Amino acid sequence: MIAFHGVKSARVCLLAAATSVLALGTAGAQDYSGVTVNIMTFTGPQIAEPLQRRAPDFEAATGADINVITVPFSDLYTRLLTDWATRTNSVDAAVFAPQWSVDFITPGFLVDLTDWVAADDALEVDDIAGFFREFSQQFSGRTYMLTLDGDFQMAYYRTDVLAQLGMDPPETWDDYLAIAEAAHGMDMNGDDQPDYGSCISKKRNAQAYWAIHSIAGAFLQSQGTSQGAFFDPETMAPLVNNAGFRAALEIYVATTEFGPPDEINLDVGDTRSLFTIGRCALTIDWGDIGTLAIDPENSNVVDLVGATMLPGSTEVLDRATGELVPCDDATCPYAINGVNRAPFAAFGGWSGGINAAVDERTQEAAYAFFSFMSRPEHSNEDVTIGITGFNPYRVSQFENLDRWLAAGMSEEAASSYLGAIGDSLSSPNMIIDLRIPQNQRYQQVVLDTALARLLAGEIDIDDAMAQIEAGWDELNDEIGRDDQLAAYRASLGL
Amino acid sequence: MTAAPADRDTVGPSVGRRARFEEWAERQASLVFILPATLVILGFSLFPLLVSAYLAVSRFRLGPGGFELSFVGFANFRKLLFGSEQFHFLGRLEALGPLSWAVLIGVAALLGWWLARAYRNPKTGVIGKVGRTITATVALGLTALTLTTTLAGGAFGSLMTTLFYVVVGCTLQFLIGLGLAILCAQPIVGRNVFRILFFIPVMVTPVGIAYAFRMLADMSRGPLAPIWSAFGLGELSWAADPWAARMVVVIGDSWQWVPFIFIVLLAALENQPREQLEAAQLDGASGWQTFRDVSWPAIAPTAATVMLIRIIEAFKIIDLPNVLTNGGPGIATESMTLHSFFAWRTQDLGGSAAVAYMLLFVSVVISVSFFHFVVRRARREHL
Amino acid sequence: MTTIDRRPTPVTSIAHHTMPQPGPIARLFEPRRIGKMSPMTAFVVYGGLLFWTVIVVFPLYWLLVTSVKLPIDVNEGPRYLPFIDFQPSAHAWRYVFIDIGGDTFRPYVNSLIIATVSTVLAMLVGSMAAYALVRIEYRPSLGSIVMFLACLAAAIVAVVAAGVPWWIAAVGLVAVFLLLLRAIGRRFQRRLGNADIQFWIISQRILPPVVVALPIYVMFQNLGLLNTRTAFIITYATINLPIVVWLMHDFFASIPIDLEESAQLDGASRYRIFFDIVLPLAKPGIAATGLLVLVLAWNEYLLALFLSGADVQTMPLLVAAQNATRGPQWWYMSVLIVIMIVPVVTIALFLQRLIARGLLVGSVKG
Known part of the structure; x- marks a missing residue:
């Protein structure tokens, strides 16, 4: 067990262990004795922890040997790809980002799980939220990944700070900026030091570049998930050199004014700890903050945190002209209170994929383990524990408050957190992350570098937009525009 | 050969064979001594160099069941020198x-x-x-x-940033290392204690040093935070300023490598001819004169060589900028090795190899020039 | 056997030489005796040394202190003194040694084995080469070398591009080279000397690891050695060879040749001379060079990143991995760094006498 999580999580784990043994007893587990499954993921404790913790139960029930291998997060993609592309195949299965899956699916490295999922009753696949079931797990209509974690970004705010200011949670990005400006400089943790209006991770080569599409999404996509927010799905022209993306960049740069001085060098972990020790009024993050904030040992903001779906915009991009147009029934069919909201499934949630090059029994054992991890009686426990890094992705997880109350959330906090999750997950205008071959080069290299230079003052917004557009076009041409377009359309379910 | 083996030769045929083997082995000794090192190094330099050269002129793509490499000529280099990666490699011109x-x-x-x-x-x-x-x-x-x-x-690209680390870092390390060596060479109490203490940083893993300096350089939570806020700098950040960020990298690098230069130069100082030193002191020469006329000529060859070693190693810097800033703000602290590494991490193997080759070119030219025009000269003049 | 004592002769031999009487202020700047420092100099010298001691010790102290802090003690701003500023907690040590004990222990053992074995190998092979370069004259002809390299390149291209099994290529390489050498070897006039060979070996250190990393990965994959300690040992031994040759060369050069000559007259073989006479004489040099190589292998990060697979992780990777999505886990990281420093510093303390005997002295001198 993880030391600082203390007694409570130990209790939860005991509970979890007990239920899992029961579950296996009833499900009539298959026999995989003698099979060793090497599963690669990144060095935890997040993600790896629940895998390692539940592996013994699975091993006891099936006789399989589960071996969790961890590598640093930033190397996971390349290490996995190198292992499979050079046919070393020392890794049998992996828990990684569905966003990367296209680089594994097109060369045929991943097992097609469609039929297995269909035959798997214990998985309760219909309980998995629609976005993950139909977009995240699938490519071209076939299922290749099993979702273990629901990843999308939300906005978090300090309920006490907002009450003090007499302001409502942000609905638009303008609201967000107004709150950040008003709160910036207030003392929020009682140490007489001025604190910050907004903390957004902006570190280069980290996990910061997703934030820009969390902002830009509301301007760029209004017609539902399959409209896409990165390229024009007809021509593969990048959606970055237009009034919508400009507005997003302006907001992104503006938030820096109300942030910590070294925001440009903060990774998500740093902003999370800043927020949980009480130094920030607002932040954009994945679901993690909800569970981290209720850990009394490391949080000063227990029950002071509210969550909401990512703020939106009252104007959206008209793709024909490249200009912004006001929201109406035609331009923003999914608008809420006249505001177009577009929750961003950044990264896509850790999911399991299986190496197609290993023998069938190993594949089956790996699938059985992922299914074991994902079934409600296990995952519904895991998503309430901060250390797992797993966030809700099943309908039953945000409809039932009991587990969250048991985990230490107040009813108010739980309904705010789960409400934001529920709103996001049920939004038909969720943005699916970029999933075309070599998407890392589009985002982690071209987009991330341009954003970092913009924030560092090396270039201005015009240069940044021009540079991202040129870089993406160059990659399209280099890798093959038609292939990329086909992959992009497949990821949007077109 | 001498008598002993010849005597044994007569004892029996088996011993004779053995003696013949020994004789053969002795004849081959000159090869046996040098060949293993030569072959191993050859294998580890030639093969990777060829494969990397091949990668540098190709494009890597994942294909069905594996990968494919297609030849693209000098496209990867063109991109670095004239194309969309120019700002990244050469800088903003x-x-x-x-x-x-x-x-x-x-x-x-x-x-x-x-x-x-x-x-x-x-x-x-x-x-x-x-x-x-x-x-x-x-x-x-x-x-x-x-x-x-x-x-x-304009602004630095990874090439100039790397040179900045090499030039500024090595100069700083040399000056501090030399200064410490001179201090330690004085008739002081506890020289061995200082010697061991000062040597420790070399033994700390560079990744660890990088993380330690990230903690130390944190202006709001690090140990120096009270000092920063006393000067009203608490709300500033070195990480947002390109030159400050580069200097933090250089400081971390220097913390690790000053000891190496220190210990070698101290040894050289202790080894210099005593008689001249004493003669100079008896003549009433000042400390500076003694150093310039006696000590410096004596340690110059050593200094030149140790700096060559340091320069060669300094070109490979990666851990510190990677951990401290991930190459930011913007691309301000990105060294060439880091540049190449980032490209590799996104499976842009051609681009990665091209950067690596440019690094090889620059570091070979500079190291070899340094060797010929500084090290050799220092050795020739002073020995 | 007498070792060469390089300890500095104390300067105090003429220490009682009296100086002319200086004035009271000048006295601050004048040593009272030769070989002693003036009060001012002493102040500057000890001041400088103490200053640097603080610079060296403070980061290490901070690591140690951080390793007993709770996350909140780190995140809430600087806290300096355990028990006074904050209540120390062994949670990080417990986590590293007990909770994930196996995951710490395995890389630790890997690192120990890899660093020691590769150091021993590099020292052995490198010392032999260095010794040979000092005592034996080599005059390889430039033409044959170029010819050999051409054959080798052809063989590698055959393996990589045409898919010829590597052992066939190796045999073919040797055969073709020998044939060519017989045929046209005598025509080459231009010859290289020891200095050229030495410089060539040293120059290999210039190769940036990032150039060789991927090819090495491919190579070990073809040899089926990926994900084994062997791959690490071979790699580290090779990349550190140039340093060994470089440093040991100068050590050997400083050993007087008389002993070896008389041993040779007694009928000792070159191997015997090397192992029984030269190596013991070079003990301090071996200690110093060995320590440096050991440290380099123990701390290497970039190549380890490429080479390590499922089973073989080394400590630097484990340290780097503590930078998780939840932010750097400073407390675990500090524990790991501390337990990484301890063994090398211990070894350094043990070898201290040998190293301090001034053997880094001869090392870098020509």
Whole structure:
């Protein structure tokens, strides 16, 4: 067990262990004795922890040997790809980002799980939220990944700070900026030091570049998930050199004014700890903050945190002209209170994929383990524990408050957190992350570098937009525009 | 051979065979001693160099069941030098102003004079001429690059950042290392304690040093935070300023490598001829005079060599900028190794190999030039 | 056997030489005796040394202190003194040694084995080469070398591009080279000397690891050695060879040749001379060079990143991995760094006498 999580999580784990043994007893587990499954993921404790913790139960029930291998997060993609592309195949299965899956699916490295999922009753696949079931797990209509974690970004705010200011949670990005400006400089943790209006991770080569599409999404996509927010799905022209993306960049740069001085060098972990020790009024993050904030040992903001779906915009991009147009029934069919909201499934949630090059029994054992991890009686426990890094992705997880109350959330906090999750997950205008071959080069290299230079003052917004557009076009041409377009359309379910 | 084995030779045929083997082995000794090292190094340098060269002129793609490499000529290099990666590798280039032109022309004239002298000297061979021409060309190119990215208002790319680490870092380390060595060479109490203490940083893993310095340099939560806020700097961040961020990298690097230079120079100082030192002191020479006339000539060859080692290693810097800032703000702290590594991490193997090759080129030219024009000269003049 | 004592002769031999009487202020700047420092100098010297001691010790102290802090003690701003500023907690040590004990222990053992074995190998092979370069004259002809390299390149291209099994290529390489050598070997006039060979070996250190990393990965994959300690050992031994040759060369050069000559007259073979006479004489040099190589292998990160697979992780990777999505886990990281420093510093303390005997002295001198 993880030391600082203390007694409570130990209790939860005991509970979890007990239920899992029961579950296996009833499900009539298959026999995989003698099979060793090497599963690669990144060095935890997040993600790896629940895998390692539940592996013994699975091993006891099936006789399989589960071996969790961890590598640093930033190397996971390349290490996995190198292992499979050079046919070393020392890794049998992996828990990684569905966003990367296209680089594994097109060369045929991943097992097609469609039929297995269909035959798997214990998985309760219909309980998995629609976005993950139909977009995240699938490519071209076939299922290749099993979702273990629901990843999308939300906005978090300090309920006490907002009450003090007499302001409502942000609905638009303008609201967000107004709150950040008003709160910036207030003392929020009682140490007489001025604190910050907004903390957004902006570190280069980290996990910061997703934030820009969390902002830009509301301007760029209004017609539902399959409209896409990165390229024009007809021509593969990048959606970055237009009034919508400009507005997003302006907001992104503006938030820096109300942030910590070294925001440009903060990774998500740093902003999370800043927020949980009480130094920030607002932040954009994945679901993690909800569970981290209720850990009394490391949080000063227990029950002071509210969550909401990512703020939106009252104007959206008209793709024909490249200009912004006001929201109406035609331009923003999914608008809420006249505001177009577009929750961003950044990264896509850790999911399991299986190496197609290993023998069938190993594949089956790996699938059985992922299914074991994902079934409600296990995952519904895991998503309430901060250390797992797993966030809700099943309908039953945000409809039932009991587990969250048991985990230490107040009813108010739980309904705010789960409400934001529920709103996001049920939004038909969720943005699916970029999933075309070599998407890392589009985002982690071209987009991330341009954003970092913009924030560092090396270039201005015009240069940044021009540079991202040129870089993406160059990659399209280099890798093959038609292939990329086909992959992009497949990821949007077109 | 001497008598002993010959006597044994007569005892029996088996011993005879053994003696013959020993004799054979003895004849081959000169090869046995050197061949393993040569072959291993050859295998580990030639093969990777060829494969990397192949990667540098190809494009890597994942294909059905594996990967495919397609030949693209010098596209990867063109991209770095003239294309979309120019800002990243060379930097943001601006037109030179009058001052920059003046400096550039001055340097060009100096290099031209140096080259002309070498060409007129009958002792300079063909290789010497070619080598000097390469050195001069690269020096001129780097000068122009320095001017356009600093004086003219441009910004550093990974090439200039790497050179900054090498030049500033190595200079700083040399000065501090030498200073400490001189202090430690005085008749002091506890010299061995200092020697061991000062040597420890070399043994700390660079990744660890990088993380330690990230903690130390944190201006709001690090140990120096009270000092920063006392000066009203608590709300500033070194990580947001390119030059401050580069300096933090250099400071971390220096913390690790000063000891190496220190310990070697201290040894050299302790080893210098005592008689001259004492004679100088008896003549009433000042400390500075003694150092300049006696100590420095004695340690110069060692200093030149240890700096060569340091320069070679300094070109490979990656851990510190990677951990401290991930290459930010913008691309301000990105070294070439880091540049190449980032490209590799996104499976841009061709681009990665191209950067690596450029690094190889620059570091070979500079290291070899340093060896020929500084180390050899120092050894020749002072030995 | 007498070792060469390089300890500095104390300067105090003429210490009682009296100086002319200086004035009171000048006295601050004048040593009272030769070989002693003036009060001012002493102040500067000890001041400088103490200053640097603080610079060296403070980061290490901070690591140690951080390793007993709770996350909140780190995140809430600087806290300096355990028990006074904050209540120390062993949670990080417990986590590293007990909770994930196996995951710490395995890389630790890997690192120990890899660093020691590769150091021993590098020292052995490198010392032999260094010794040979000092005592034996080599005059390889430039033409044959170029010819050999051409054959080798052809063989590698055959393996990589045409898919010829590597052992066939190796045999073919040797055969073709020998044939060519017989045929045209005598025509080559230009020859290289020891200095050229030495410089060539040293120059290999210039190769940036990032150039060789991927090819090495491919190579070990083809040899089926990926994900084994062997791959690490071979790699580290090779990349550190140039350093060994470089440093040991100068050590050997400083050993007087007389002993070896008389041993040779007694009928000792070159191997015997090397192992029984030269190596013991070079003990301090071996200690110093060995320590440096050991440290380099123990701390290497970039190549480890490429080479390590499922089973073989080394400590630097484990340290780097503590930078998780939840932010750097400073407390775990500090524990790991501390337990990484301890063994090398211990070894350094043990070898201290040998190293301090001034053997880094001869090392870098020509």
